[in-house]
Amino acid sequence: xxxxxxxxxxxxxxxxxxxxxxxxxxxxxxxxxxxxxxxxxxxxxxxxxxxxxxxxxxxxxxxxxxxxxxxxxxxxxxxxxxxxxxxxxxxxxxxxxxxxxxxxxxxxxxxxxxxxxxxxxxxxxxxxxxxxxxxxxxxxxxxxxxxxxxxxxxxxxxxxxxxxxxxxxxxxxxxxxxxxxxxxxxxxxxxxxxxxxxxxxxxxxxxxxxxxxxxxxxxxxxxxxxxxxxxxxxxxxxxxxxxxxxxxxxxxxxxxxxxxxxxxxxxxxxxxxxxxxxxxxxxxxxxxxxxxxxxxxxxxxxxxxxx
Amino acid sequence: xxxxxxxxxxxxxxxxxxxxxxxxxxxxxxxxxxxxxxxxxxxxxxxxxxxxxxxxxxxxxxxxxxxxxxxxxxxxxxxxxxxxxxxxxxxxxxxxxxxxxxxxxxxxxxxxxxxxxxxxxxxxxxxxxxxxxxxxxxxxxxxxxxxxxxxxxxxxxxxxxxxxxxxxxxxxxxxxxxxxxxxxxxxxxxxxxxxxxxxxxxxxxxxxxxxxxxxxxxxxxxxxxxxxxxxxxxxxxxxxxxxxxxxxxxxxxxxxxxxxxxxxxxxxxxxxxxxxxxxxxxxxxxxxxxxxxxxxxxxxxxxxxxxxxxxxxxxxxxx
Numbered sequence: 370x371x372x373x374x375x376x377x378x379x380x381x382x383x384x385x386x387x388x389x390x391x392x393x394x395x396x397x398x399x400x401x402x403x404x405x406x407x408x409x410x411x412x413x414x415x416x417x418x419x420x421x422x423x424x425x426x427x428x429x430x431x432x433x434x435x436x437x438x439x440x441x442x443x444x445x446x447x448x449x450x451x452x453x454x455x456x457x458x459x460x461x462x463x464x465x466x467x468x469x470x471x472x473x474x475x476x477x478x479x480x481x482x483x484x485x486x487x488x489x490x491x492x493x494x495x496x497x498x499x500x501x502x503x504x505x506x507x508x509x510x511x512x513x514x515x516x517x518x519x520x521x522x523x524x525x526x527x528x529x530x531x532x533x534x535x536x537x538x539x540x541x542x543x544x545x546x547x548x549x550x551x552x553x554x555x556x557x558x559x560x561x562x563x564x565x566x567x568x569x570x571x572x573x574x575x576x577x578x579x580x581x582x583x584x585x586x587x588x589x590x591x592x593x594x595x596x597x598x599x600x601x602x603x604x605x606x607x608x609x610x611x612x613x614x615x616x617x618x619x620x621x622x623x624x625x626x627x628x629x630x631x632x633x634x635x636x637x638x639x640x641x642x643x644x645x646x647x648x649x650x651x652x653x654x655x656x657x658x659x660x661x662x663x664x665x666x667x668x669x670x671x672x673x674x675x676x
Numbered sequence: 677x678x679x680x681x682x683x684x685x686x687x688x689x690x691x692x693x694x695x696x697x698x699x700x701x702x703x704x705x706x707x708x709x710x711x712x713x714x715x716x717x718x719x720x721x722x723x724x725x726x727x728x729x730x731x732x733x734x735x736x737x738x739x740x741x742x743x744x745x746x747x748x749x750x751x752x753x754x755x756x757x758x759x760x761x762x763x764x765x766x767x768x769x770x771x772x773x774x775x776x777x778x779x780x781x782x783x784x785x786x787x788x789x790x791x792x793x794x795x796x797x798x799x800x801x802x803x804x805x806x807x808x809x810x811x812x813x814x815x816x817x818x819x820x821x822x823x824x825x826x827x828x829x830x831x832x833x834x835x836x837x838x839x840x841x842x843x844x845x846x847x848x849x850x851x852x853x854x855x856x857x858x859x860x861x862x863x864x865x866x867x868x869x870x871x872x873x874x875x876x877x878x879x880x881x882x883x884x885x886x887x888x889x890x891x892x893x894x895x896x897x898x899x900x901x902x903x904x905x906x907x908x909x910x911x912x913x914x915x916x917x918x919x920x921x922x923x924x925x926x927x928x929x930x931x932x933x934x935x936x937x938x939x940x941x942x943x944x945x946x947x948x949x950x951x952x953x954x955x956x957x958x959x960x961x962x963x964x965x966x967x968x969x970x971x972x973x974x975x976x977x978x979x980x981x982x983x984x985x986x987x988x989x990x991x992x993x994x995x
Contacts, residue, residue: 394940396939397939401939402939417941423966424964424967425971426941427944428995429945429973429992429993434754436753437753441942443940446964448964581995590755591752642935643756643757
């Protein structure tokens with residue numbers, strides 16, 4: 370085989386030079402990783418959830434480690450839309466990879482307003498919709514566990530923008546394919562899955578949750594990876610839009626599991642915190658695998674699981 | 677901040693993918709490792725307290741109170757890096773010796789305690805704010821419990837180096853006699869007062885009880901500045917004493933950390949809105965305000981880990 374393998378993929382209208390990007394909430398506003406890696410090598414830049422108003426987030430303590438994972442509740446702490454645009458966008462605009470902004474809101478209307486305002490901001494290529502947040506109007510129920518609510522959220526955002534829309538799915542459901550189909554019929558161009566799996570760790574001395582008042586958090590990291598691979602495979606059977614696989618990836622071999630199961634691209638989350646260079650190593654590793662297997666394009670590998 | 681390194685895994689080495697970012701690596705057996713952090717010694721000091729001495733780059737010189745994120749695993753369990761404060765940093769031209777004093781408290785530190793001389797460690801840092809040592813030359817009162825002495829000994833040593841005449845008082849202790857350690861080292865810096873919860877040696881009581889006793893008995897100078905490190909409850913009570921007796925202090929906080937460099941927002945510490953200290957050394961870039969401006973969270977890794985004793989909202993922190 371001559372030349373280097375082709376790593377480029379498409380997610381909706383967005384072209385990615387390779388299928389590797391960070392997962393929302395583990396990469397700050399990208400600038401935090403500038404001392405460690407060349408951000409321009411990434412397939413896409415993905416920044417943490419932005420909400421309409423600034424959010425303080427969960428009380429301490431927010432994080433506890435569990436076997437091969439972390440249970441974590443940040444509670445959407447962020448600077449809010451206005452400061453995001455004023456303070457974070459100037460740096461993000463200078464970067465070459467497409468920018469995906471994760472958005473979260475407490476009501477369908479708020480999602481719509483966020484989308485409409487971000488639609489006018491230069492330098493944003495796609496929105497990733499966080500439907501794992503609680504809906505205030507429905508008594509705090511998560512949007513993402515209800516197909517009708519998921520549909521409504523995506524549809525409300527679709528009405529406001531032509532940006533590529535990625536809906537991030539939660540694993541805390543009985544049948545993820547139902548939600549996936551609802552998101553696609555609402556107008557999602559792509560799906561990303563999975564977000565954290567709801568979890569709890571107990572301190573038996575104090576008989577309290579190790580997350581204190583927060584009680585529960587999302588389990589992420591290698592512990593959830595096989596579940597995420599299974600869900601990506603399930604969703605790939607029922608939708609034709611691109612899927613972005615996420616859940617406990619630490620290296621190229623694990624990223625490739627997702628791609629073979631049906632993912633077009635992958636996100637690395639928790640492991641960024643352990644090894645800030647893992648995204649770059651994963652890109653190099655995927656390329657190495659394609660060379661070794663004499664596969665011309667990573668696209669030839671998507672959804673090639675033999676049954 | 678440009679101090680970073682992570683060792684690639686074995687399969688990556690075998691695949692020949694070592695390039696660019698690993699240029700300064702060396703081959704050790706089958707692993708490529710950072711030659712800059714090599715273990716010179718890793719010894720048990722007492723009970724479950726250990727001291728590790730490493731070679732380290734000569735720059736940047738860590739500020740006292742800053743911390744390093746050390747990978748304490750070669751697998752994904754334990755997963756996250758563990759934060760360790762600088763105990764001592766001795767510069768020797770382009771390289772330096774970094775000493776870290778640590779307590780074996782779980783899987784990560786257990787792994788670290790089993791590392792041998794000549795092995796290499798995967799370390800990021802230094803991160804965070806340090807102690808501010810140039811606040812006049814008031815007598816210094818150090819209050820520590822257990823492993824809390826790790827960053828404070830360095831503070832005492834630096835103060836002693838700068839001003840041989842400045843008075844230093846060290847209140848140190850633990851639950852019981854067997855866990856009191858580093859007493860003789862601290863005696864070379866100043867006057868040491870020992871406490872134990874069970875009274876098996878020294879003052880019978882906890883650190884704030886001892887401080888209160890010394891203040892009431894007028895065994896400490898009328899004016900002094902305090903540096904403390906220890907459990908949250910101890911720090912909270914020191915804050916109460918500082919209000920009652922009118923002294924100022926700085927504390928080194930510890931919290932479980934995700935990244936250590938401000939990306940994950942896990943290590944939040946609530947501050948008192950009216951007491952926030954921002955100056956040239958403590959810029960506090962990561963403060964997050966509530967929408968109505970009545971609450972503020974800082975990040976221990978970016979805005980800390982050293983704080984003014986009075987600025988932390990201890991009620992929220994210990995809730």
